[in-house]
Amino acid sequence: MPLDQKSVARVLGVEVPPLTGPIVAVTHDSRAVVPGGAFVAINGFTTRGADFVPQAMERGAALVIAEEPIDGIPTAVVPDDRVALAALATELAGHPSHDLTVYGITGTNGKTTSSYVLHAILTAAYGEATTGLMTTAEIIVGTHHEMAVRTTGEATEVQANLARMRDAGLQHVVLETSSHGIHLHRVDGTRYAAALFTNLTRDHLDLHGTMEAYYRTKRKLFEWTDGPKLANADDEWGARLAQEIPGTLTFGAASNADYRIDHERRDGVHTVFELVTPRHGRLKLRIPLLGDYNVHNVAGAAGIALEMGMSPDILTRAVSEMRQVPGRFERVPAAVDRGFEVVVDYAHTDIGLRAVLEVAREVAGAGRLLCVYGAAGARDRDKRPKMGAVASELADVAIITTDDAYHEDPQDIANEVMAGADPANTTIVIDRRDAIDKALREARSGDVVVVAGKGHERVQHLATGDVPFHDTTVVTELLTSR
Template sequence: MPLDQQTVARVLGVDVPPLPAPIVAVTHDSRAVVPGGAFVAINGFTSRGADFVPQALEKGAALIVAEEPADGAPTAVVPSDRVALAALATELAGHPSHDLTVYGITGTNGKTTSSYVLHAILSAAYGEQATGLMTTAEIIVGSEHEAAIRTTGEATQVQANLARMRDAGVQHVVLETSSHGIHLHRVDGTRYAAALFTNLTRDHLDLHGTMEDYYLTKRRLFEWTAGPKLANVDDDWGRRLVGEIEGSLGFGTADDAAYRISGERTEGTSTVFELDTPGHGRLTLTIPLLGDYNVHNVAGAAGIALEMGMPPETLVSAVREMAQVPGRFERVPAAVDRGFEVVVDYAHTDVGLRLVLEVAREVAAGGRLICVYGAAGARDAAKRPKMGAVASELADSAIVTTDDAYHEDPQQIADEVFAGADPANTQVVLDRRAAIAAALAEARPGDVVVVAGKGHERVQHLPTGDVPFHDVTVVTELLQA
């Protein structure tokens, strides 16, 4: 609903210049300003919000919100531009999370898979139309699916999507909550009913600087959440989290885990395991996913569902019927007729790549394991040689290629990855499509090809600009050709 001057002042906590009319919208993108809207001049990593104030005024902005006065513009000066953006977005949307049950999932690896698992469980229990999902891969509102822009969108997007879900009759929302989303105040104003922590490994140190700061950022989700909180106690950071946040429960294979995993075994293309629970005894869960890390992803989501009151029989049925998760050990059907497997996965760190390749090695059995991978630009460069070492260790043949280079030189990134690899089983093919084609040409019946790094994403960010690229589509096209 539109916000009058008194409401805007209350929400921002500062003096607001006279407004000609109530504020009808808020944005940080000067191109998206509407007449009568507020423009929050956010200072980004490479730009100053003040530089876009003239464009916002031309588009009809009635109020500028910034950390310093804007010359010749009606400005509300605030301590934090991002906090202000979230506060206005939440107020304009009518605090939608207060009318929803929001489940937050955070961690380095497994967030998206755990989010899809929990969404599948909730859909089975409450119906598809009553559930929503916001992840790295996509946004789901009931039966409507759309591609996501980033793991956790800006505050305006988060609150608008929550409001859209509320208005569509959704009751339960799974919100993949990244450290960027927390650190940059994108989820401020969101009321979480439950929270899940998967693990913490080296990533995003370009933003956080240290692992300690990275952890403390993730921990804030548990600090915000009054309801059930589960953390993976097989992970040292998760164990620390359970010890530090009152009311948190652990899941994992550890003897002291409240939700304890045991008896894991592979049956065809499924995994079966036992889950000891605090209130429902031992459950046998069969999931259409492979790998120890996926057992943990399901166990955590299952624990949250049970803590929120779901009947165990509903849970058991729901996890058995789950679909593939886009870009997470996603098997490409077009490869089956060739007698080998092609798996697309989002793994983009040395830890994530190791987990995926270990599972792929099991699937390959007596066949060879071929890996196409790369490292992103404008990110923590220290992980690049580590990724090279992991691929050389676990794959029979590895091809280093271009991921999202952003503004960096793809050759320089590849050289840094190759520095940690074994030259005896590694080659560099910078063009991603050509690299995938080389891997497919090398594959024989019984082999497994892993294409890692991009997963579900449909755009490749290069120094020359963005180009459409979707690994599953490219693999399918190459196999059909």
């Protein structure tokens, strides 16, 4: 809804220059400015927002908002540009989360899978037309699916998506909430009805600096949530979170977990386990996912659903019928006829890679395990040799290749990964397509090939520019072209 000058000043909490008309939109992207819109000159990691003000004015910006005055431009000066962006976006969208039941899921690993599991449960209970999902992989609005740009979009994207979900008649929305989303105020103004914490492992220290700071950022989601909250009791940070935030319940295999995992076993391509619950006794769950970490993902999502009043019968059916999660231990059908398995997974840390390879090793049985992986550029460099060590330890054949190099030289990144690897079973193939092709050509009947690092993503970020690249598609193309 458009905002007059008095309303804008109230939302921002600062004096606003005279306006010629109501503010109808807000953006931080000068290319997206519309006449009568506000432009927030956000200072990025490598850019100055003020540099884009001229373009914003040319496109009809009615108001400029920044953390400092801009010469020649009437400016609303605010203490924090990202807070201002979120506040205006929320107000203009009409506070959509107030009309929705929003479930927030955070943690280092398992956020996306847990989000899909919870969405599947909610869909089974309330119908596809009333449920929505916002994750790293995609955005689902009822029956409409579209690719996501990032784990948690900018505040304008988050509020716009919540608003269109509200307007489409949705009632329940699962919002994967990253530490970037919290730290950069992308989810400010969102009312959460429930929250889930999966775990915390080393990642994103380029943004947070320390694990303590990373944890405290994640903890904010629980501080904001008045409804049910569940944390992983088997994770030291999750156990701490449960102690620090009143009313937080736990899930996991720990004997004191409120939602306790028991009698876990593999059944072909499924996993069967019992979930011991506080009010519904033992629930026997059969899920089309493998690995202890996926059992935890399902247990956490199930606990949240039950705490929100879900029927145990609906829950049991929903988790048994859910589909594959894009890029999360995603099995490529084209490989089956070849006699071996190909799995695409988003694992991009040493902890995540270990979890995936341990499951893949179990699936391989007497066969070999081949792994294609890399490490992202412009990110925590300390994890690179650790990833090399994990791959060499668990895989019979390890191929280091390029992930998202960004501005770094892919060869330099690969060399840093190789520093922790065993040269006896590890090679470097810089071109990602060539690396995948090499693994597929080496695979024999009974083997398992894991392509790790990018999962669902469809773009590779390189110093020379972005290029289309989707691991599952590439694997399929290489197999079917033979």
